[in-house]
Amino acid sequence: MYVWEISWKEAGPHLKTTVTIKTDSDGDGVAESSDDPVEDATVDFTLSLDSDGDGSYDDDNQSYTGTTNSKGQVEFMWKHAPSGDYKGEVTDLTHSSYD
Ligand SMILES: [Ca+2]
Ligand SMILES: [Ca+2]
Numbered sequence: 144m145y146v147w148e149i150s151w152k153e154a155g156p157h158l159k160t161t162v163t164i165k166t167d168s169d170g171d172g173v174a175e176s177s178d179d180p181v182e183d184a185t186v187d188f189t190l191s192l193d194s195d196g197d198g199s200y201d202d203d204n205q206s207y208t209g210t211t212n213s214k215g216q217v218e219f220m221w222k223h224a225p226s227g228d229y230k231g232e233v234t235d236l237t238h239s240s241y242d
Contacts, residue, residue, distance in 0.1 A: 180215025
């Protein structure tokens, strides 16, 4: 399995990110849109903030753990997110059946 997509959305004052996990259905090591979503994957995710614009994402951060749904998606929310640039990183990805 692999990280297919990390998407971003403003939700009022909050920053909502969605991580999508998929299998490599045909085992060729290449991500494809036709690959199946992975349910029940555990995703460790960290959001880091560059609020002063110096290009260094060390001004604040939040870490989350979540489990993907039947669409292979899990949402993480930074409530009342400060303004600035954000970096999202999947720090660990585990599942009972997939590597
Ligand atoms: Ca493939
Ligand atoms: Ca900074």
